[in-house]
Amino acid sequence: MTGKSRSLRDAVTRIARQAWLVGALPVVSIVAALVVGAVVILASELLLPDHAFDPTLPIASYLALLDGSFGHEAAIVNTLVSTTPLLLGGLAVAVGFKAGLFNIGAGGQFVMGALGAVAVGVAVSDAPPPIAIPIALAGGMLAGAAWGFIPGFLKAISGAHEVVTTIMLNYVAGFVLTWAVTGPLGVPQSPSPVTYAVGNAAYPILIGRNGHLGILVAAAAVVVMWWLLYRTTLGFEIRTVGANADAARYAGMRPRLLIILAMTMAGLLAGTAGAGVILGINHQMNSTFTTTVGFDSIAVALVARSNPLGVPFAALLFGAMRAGSGLMQIRAGIPVELIDVIQATILLFLVAGPAVQRLFRLTAARGGLVSPGSVEPPAPVEAPG
Amino acid sequence: MAQPPDVIVAPAIEMRGITKRYPGVVANDRIDLLVRPGEIHALLGENGAGKTTLMNVLYGLATPDEGQILLNGEPVRINGPADAISRGIDMVHQHFMLVPVLTVAENILLGLEPMAGPIFIDRSAARRRIIELGRQFGFEIDPDARVGSLSVGWQQRVEILKALYRNTRILVLDEPTAVLTPQETQEIFAVLRNLAAEGHSIIFISHKLYEVLEIADRITVIRRGRVVGERLPAETNEEDLAELMVGRGVELTIDRGTSHPGDVVLRVDALRVKDDRGNEVVRGVSLEIRAGEILGIAGVAGNGQDELVEALYGLRRPSGGSVTLRDAPVTGWSPRGMNEAGVGYVPADRQRFGLVLPFAVADNIVLTSYYRAPFAKGLLRNDEAIERAAVRSIGEFDVRTGSADAAVRTLSGGNQQKVVVAREFGRDTSLLILDQPTRGLDVGSIEFIHRQVIAKRDAGAAVLLVSAELDEVLEMADRIAVMYRGVIVAVMDGRTADKNDVGILMATGGQNRPEAGAAIMAP
Numbered sequence: 066m067t068g069k070s071r072s073l074r075d076a077v078t079r080i081a082r083q084a085w086l087v088g089a090l091p092v093v094s095i096v097a098a099l100v101v102g103a104v105v106i107l108a109s110e111l112l113l114p115d116h117a118f119d120p121t122l123p124i125a126s127y128l129a130l131l132d133g134s135f136g137h138e139a140a141i142v143n144t145l146v147s148t149t150p151l152l153l154g155g156l157a158v159a160v161g162f163k164a165g166l167f168n169i170g171a172g173g174q175f176v177m178g179a180l181g182a183v184a185v186g187v188a189v190s191d192a193p194p195p196i197a198i199p200i201a202l203a204g205g206m207l208a209g210a211a212w213g214f215i216p217g218f219l220k221a222i223s224g225a226h227e228v229v230t231t232i233m234l235n236y237v238a239g240f241v242l243t244w245a246v247t248g249p250l251g252v253p254q255s256p257s258p259v260t261y262a263v264g265n266a267a268y269p270i271l272i273g274r275n276g277h278l279g280i281l282v283a284a285a286a287v288v289v290m291w292w293l294l295y296r297t298t299l300g301f302e303i304r305t306v307g308a309n310a311d312a313a314r315y316a317g318m319r320p321r322l323l324i325i326l327a328m329t330m331a332g333l334l335a336g337t338a339g340a341g342v343i344l345g346i347n348h349q350m351n352s353t354f355t356t357t358v359g360f361d362s363i364a365v366a367l368v369a370r371s372n373p374l375g376v377p378f379a380a381l382l383f384g385a386m387r388a389g390s391g392l393m394q395i396r397a398g399i400p401v402e403l404i405d406v407i408q409a410t411i412l413l414f415l416v417a418g419p420a421v422q423r424l425f426r427l428t429a430a431r432g433g434l435v436s437p438g439s440v441e442p443p444a445p446v447e448a449p450g
Numbered sequence: 451m452a453q454p455p456d457v458i459v460a461p462a463i464e465m466r467g468i469t470k471r472y473p474g475v476v477a478n479d480r481i482d483l484l485v486r487p488g489e490i491h492a493l494l495g496e497n498g499a500g501k502t503t504l505m506n507v508l509y510g511l512a513t514p515d516e517g518q519i520l521l522n523g524e525p526v527r528i529n530g531p532a533d534a535i536s537r538g539i540d541m542v543h544q545h546f547m548l549v550p551v552l553t554v555a556e557n558i559l560l561g562l563e564p565m566a567g568p569i570f571i572d573r574s575a576a577r578r579r580i581i582e583l584g585r586q587f588g589f590e591i592d593p594d595a596r597v598g599s600l601s602v603g604w605q606q607r608v609e610i611l612k613a614l615y616r617n618t619r620i621l622v623l624d625e626p627t628a629v630l631t632p633q634e635t636q637e638i639f640a641v642l643r644n645l646a647a648e649g650h651s652i653i654f655i656s657h658k659l660y661e662v663l664e665i666a667d668r669i670t671v672i673r674r675g676r677v678v679g680e681r682l683p684a685e686t687n688e689e690d691l692a693e694l695m696v697g698r699g700v701e702l703t704i705d706r707g708t709s710h711p712g713d714v715v716l717r718v719d720a721l722r723v724k725d726d727r728g729n730e731v732v733r734g735v736s737l738e739i740r741a742g743e744i745l746g747i748a749g750v751a752g753n754g755q756d757e758l759v760e761a762l763y764g765l766r767r768p769s770g771g772s773v774t775l776r777d778a779p780v781t782g783w784s785p786r787g788m789n790e791a792g793v794g795y796v797p798a799d800r801q802r803f804g805l806v807l808p809f810a811v812a813d814n815i816v817l818t819s820y821y822r823a824p825f826a827k828g829l830l831r832n833d834e835a836i837e838r839a840a841v842r843s844i845g846e847f848d849v850r851t852g853s854a855d856a857a858v859r860t861l862s863g864g865n866q867q868k869v870v871v872a873r874e875f876g877r878d879t880s881l882l883i884l885d886q887p888t889r890g891l892d893v894g895s896i897e898f899i900h901r902q903v904i905a906k907r908d909a910g911a912a913v914l915l916v917s918a919e920l921d922e923v924l925e926m927a928d929r930i931a932v933m934y935r936g937v938i939v940a941v942m943d944g945r946t947a948d949k950n951d952v953g954i955l956m957a958t959g960g961q962n963r964p965e966a967g968a969a970i971m972a973p
Contacts, residue, residue, distance in 0.1 A: 297829045297830055297831060298820055298830070299829060300831075301813070301820055304809075305817070308808050309802070312802070312806050314785065315763075315797060315818075317784060317818060
């Protein structure tokens, strides 16, 4: 073997090892969760009284899921559309993690972004699209940003923990939504509470039946966030605060200001996601505009290990499962809720990360737990005399 | 039982030709180690020499690629720490593995609770045995004391008791004195001597030469993964050991040369600072440092030194008094303001304040200057310039790292500190504040850092050196200020100061100690 090809091989091994170090835990968690999902499918078969037990049903279900998410052009477009809000929400949670913050509030920021987009969108619904769309989008972004600013500001001035404040603000956002749709933004005398449509502010459809502009907005957000976090001094400051706030203070950075900035940025991203759903899909808003995007986004950020470049892949995984679950229900008779089971199981494996890593020997165990059985009972010792 | 010296017995442990390779390094290269029963055997080597790897092999945490371990003459394979413990080998780590909220007895019993019946733990039997064990080795311990409320020295005794309770015959202590005061060190040495007298074998890992000479029966020196010598304390001295350890002659006491003090750079006037709990722990400190001189602050840790330097660098707002830097008032300035005014600062806790461990060496080298040209162009980072500066600093300050992109976390303690030193010394500074700059480092790194400090002084910087190591202050400082309970009780010439006098002042504050707030100015 020549030295050159060996050095090439070494380089490949090194890159593969690094990729494995970063990606192993998510990949193993996903595979393990799919196995758990298969067990759940098999167990549910046993519970049905007049059902011939079919051991291949999990495989049939997962094939239907795959077919429903990537099987044909419309399926792929559906997957992209489902991925878009998860991608932006995942970035919103990831930027929080980077700054050392646990943003549980992506859901509330998402709702406020949707509300901002519908409020502004309705107001500019008659303007030409090139004007109406950016203004409506900006309305959503700003509303989301404001909703992210609040917990950041509270943490900076009083130390109020963002987990508590963002959870509370999620509820507040839900109530603001109900109030706005039934009150100031609602269509008078409508049989059910609903707003006017956003008209010309709606995102244009770019591919397929429903592939709207928001997909590109989300893709741009990935690039911008990666650039911001890793190429700018501001990103360096945010990452430093997240990794070691004491060192950041020592280095002359301003942790409080950076916390406010990071939370505001997170709100802006989640708000963009909410705006995208309104401008790209619903075009108006009713009082039942509820969503699991907030919590799904946490899952996305965790699977992506908070890396902006990993977020699209994680979002695509969850988006595809959402998009394909309908066909799985039709073809294999497995309820779409199985997706929630799988998603929750992925999270469990990820959160139990260190234990999972030891279980699957992804890293060498450090330190040792002493098992009681290995130690002889202590013999009596004579008192010193 | 202690073995009579004239009887030939099988060694308690014999490690033969232990080789352990990690990607890119041979951590242990055919190491032989022989420890007799009842022997205190010191394992001496610089950080990264391979001591810890060797002990991990013994403790079953690492599997050797080659070599053999013999226990009481029998070849054994040690499969993990549980196996090691069952064979009577235990380890007291540098960072204690204790649960602070539990009592002494509960900590010792964790994992091997003696049962009285199927459900209840037989506490009284355990308590009795813990008290007995303590007495046997010369100390009285309260098994019901909460571990978190014990001093570090006593926590260490709990760790040792934990091992003894498991019938350990071979005890490995990883730098046991790094966290102890001189008095506590002497006390733990007494315990270790009692253990050895009872026939226990002790492997004592250290890089403090004088301690090794004092406690060890036999010394094995390791350098770069190899045994480079075995010595009896009677036939060696500190210089000989240091040379073995580092591989070249080391000046243990650096020649500080003569200082040529210039203008006053830092003037601190009646400074008062509160700690995190709101207690005033700096109660009116006044001092001056001139260009080209080192002012050492000696004091027992916790007498306000940390708060003083944090206030000087802007990490803590003074509650009174003033700070002047080259005739400009800088009281209450921010860290960045002080940095830009030409102040370098090496914080005492490098991992908490001085470094961002998961970040690359390069990022840590520009941690305080990342926002300035050439490292930034507007809002953009200039990665090329950062990399170039990092590579230059790594070379200049001899930081041993694979590359500038390696995470600082992967570096040894000495090299981590060199990253901080490279950052703070590598630019133009008129004042350097050094808080415990060599704590926990090996002799080679200490010598290196001391040389850099002297070079900075000779280049005209004013240096404030805070150290809990009295020897360091005595060796380095041109003037010594003794700090006691938040005030400076004496200032003396560093060349003529007597170690005993300073020690007494540190411990008592001296006879005629001034009232809080009284100013002692430089001569």
